[in-house]
Amino acid sequence: MTELARDIIGGKIRAIARGISLVENNIKGREELIDALFPHTGKAQVWGITGPPGAGKSTLADLLISCERDRGRKVAVVAVDPSSPFTGGALLGDRLRMQSHAEDDGVFIRSMASRGHLGGVSGATLDAVKVLDAAGFDTIIVETIGVGQTEVDIIELTDLVLLVLVPGMGDEIQAMKAGVMEIGDIFVINKSDKEGAEKLRTEVEYVLGFKYAGEKEKMNPVCLVSAKMKKGLDHLRNEMERLYGQLEESGELREKRKERIRKELLRIFSLKIHELLDRKMDFYNNVGEWAEMIYNKDVKPYHFINERLRFFLKKESE
């Protein structure tokens, strides 16, 4: 085992941070590190927090950190924000709302930019979570913005997803139709002091009622909280605990985690095959020339591709 892996398991801050950078930058040593850490993972509860911008995700994360600390549990947060598609830069400000925990040894907060690399943000985040898990954090919170593909990723990343909604964002029902409602294990309606909070709860419950017609006991919890006024948090935390217990008892958690590994395997396999193809066929360097040939009708597309693949496979088996 490398010194880095040993230090991560020993809970050294700098090592943990460097380990995350290593997986994030996808540089040499990543695979060895994750393999070395893997036997030490699986102990942490992994929660996801997602929802539209301005819903108060970071503020909720901040309060959940406090809840966990009160229970004597060590907490890590991974806050994912988008990178600029134009410059590749990112401005990461989520941790600002959690800075009151900055000096607490039992809390580790890491901001990650989505970077838009192959395989999405999931790969890097998944491995970052493994690093934190191996480092001994009891609870790991993954916070992502809820637009487009990223919110679907969060199901694959975590055991339990909190979908944060706020009244007055408009188009609530619209969002539900768009399938956002499929994401949450627990629906958290933040800013419960605001007008329309109760109405939103009724709407959410109405939609869930359809989904679970006839098996009401399976319906997801809907919790009203006010992160600003620190209201409703105990209830939320209790619901989370209850749901977690349920997941564990029914074996669903095990299945969920297996499913996560299955997807991860698929992702890594296709990534590796992609890399392999590229290495052997010099795909990215040749693709322009091939396109030219196809455009000029020098070759037929499928015939050409099958030809190349056959050639490649033959070479591999020799």
Add this chain to the structure above:
Amino acid sequence: MSKRKLRILIAKPGLDGHDRGAKYVARALKDEGYEVIYTGIRQTPESIVRTALQEDVDFVGLSLLSGAHNELFPRIVDLLRENDAADIIVFGGGVIPEEDIPFLKEKGVRAVFTPGTPIQEIVDFIESKRDERNQ
């Protein structure tokens, strides 16, 4: 192979709330393609250093306009050193009299950018330290 993403923490120690400069630099560095972490006003040296460690940043940029730089900047450099992170490069900005700069540099602040500095100068500084960071 594209260049490694450099990560920069822009932090405001001390009590002054003048964050116009810090926010400008944070945003401009993002536009230059860096990953910038911004943590808001009134940060203690301890929380700045812990943030720098957790975020595994390459640089810490400090902004201060109240005149407390001679106390607070060196304290942050020292704390980084105590935490085995002397490699993280610290630079500073704000209302800092020319005559204080030699003292700050001697204390380990690698560069000081006073008001009116074009962002390109900060970018040049960062890029000039890229090799050092990649070691």
Add this chain to the structure above:
Amino acid sequence: MEEYKKIKEARRKWEEKTVDKVISRFPERKEIFVTGSDIPVDRAYSPESFDEERWLDEVGFPGEYPFTRGVQPTMYRGRFWTMRQYAGFGTAEESNRRYKYLLEQGQTGLSVAFDLPTQIGYDSDDAMSVGEVGKVGVAIDTLKDMEILFEGIPLDKVSTSMTINAPASVLLAMYIVVGEKQGVSRDQLRGTIQNDILKEYIARGTYIFPPEPSMRLITNIFEFCSKEVPKWNTISISGYHIREAGSTAVQEVAFTIADGMEYVKTAVRAGLDVDQFADRLSFFFNAHNDLLEEVAKYRAARRIWATLMKEKFLAKSSKSMMLRFHTQTGGSTLTAQQPDNNIVRVAIQTLAAVLGGTQSLHTNSRDEALALPTEDSVRIALRTQQIVAHESGVANTVDPLAGSYYVEALTSRIYNEAMDYIEKIEEMGGMVKAIEKGYIQKEIQDAAYRYQKDVEKGDRIVVGVNKFTIKEEAPRDLLKVDPALRDLQVKKLARTKAERDNEAVKKALKALEDAAAKPDVNLMPLIIDAVREYASLGEICNILREVYGEYKESIVL
């Protein structure tokens, strides 16, 4: 009407014939000309740029509604503006000496700068205060410091402005008790506390508590002073810092007045009558370099406030409709490069404030971009005001730029654009909501970012910074605050704590804590009782922190 048609026609001809001919041979310097705040500027203005039929409704005469031309009919023909230099640093003893110097030099009012720990409610011995004690102003821990600060300065003879916001009630309480000890009764005290918490959330950052309890403290002050300290200006609603944070002139006016409306609404909701407190509200604006835009800004601000107070808040007294304001020249316009150039900038800004009808003025010193101003620099800054007052002649007539086609057109434009903002904020549910959403901060940040990018690209010239630069020697003789000052202040605080009646302090603080939890009690008398027993600023603020919690910044980048 006939006349307008003729002018319009003549203008068209002028543009087609005279202008086009010249431009084809000598193009103008830029395609589009804009003000310092990005308002487009025409080549030349003429009578049709301003609708004279609306003259009486929108401009009128000085001292009359809508007060576009000024709040008094005679303005500086009666009395010059108050020349008020903001000062304070180090210990109370040092600041006291500086105040006496300034009064000897002909200054007519005091303006107290507090250090950051004081402004955020920390004592000098608090861990958060490290490095900051006495840096940007004077350190005040207990009544003892306040007694020293005003030693030998009779409080019935001066008016005192205090730049203090979150803990404004505590400092006002100390001032009242210093008055008591000098034998000056409350109704003789004159001055201003800034007391404007909303702009702290927006731009300045020295907040302590969340908006709701903060607004309650402010309303308590309004009510208390309307009965006990009638000559006191209970709030200085400040656009200055909004502008310093990088806003445009329009945003400065719009957000400041929207803040003002929020205070009025809160006080009215608490049961106060508009005319009972509105005449004690005052404003505080910035002065930047775009001279004519700034003049238009002040005129537009007066008109907006008068209109809103009359039409929206149904004020009856014309005093409630008058926007009285203090001005400070723009700190962010000063350059660290070639600092003497700042003297010229400040002179232009002084003219802007005076031509705009300010009630009082602070002129920045040339070295403020570098450090605290030296005595020499402060004198030059004060002399700048005196030269404008006595030599320039602009104070001889009221609102001398009225009727300038350009200034009137700009005044209307700023009025309209600011009103649009105000409406939008109202639709969001008022200023507190707009701040919590981050809308205001985002608007300002975007403007600041645009401006800075323009400077970097060279689209805007800042003399000595991105053009006309020279190699310079580092400036010498800057004023430095002694780093050992914190120890001194900490020792003084310990001595005071040892000498006071600690039982009485405990009792007073407990009474304050109990009252703070009850929304309908006025806290001012309880805070006065506590400071009289030498309870420290930090002790009082910590009690309130326990009850109210602390505000956390919500950033938008």
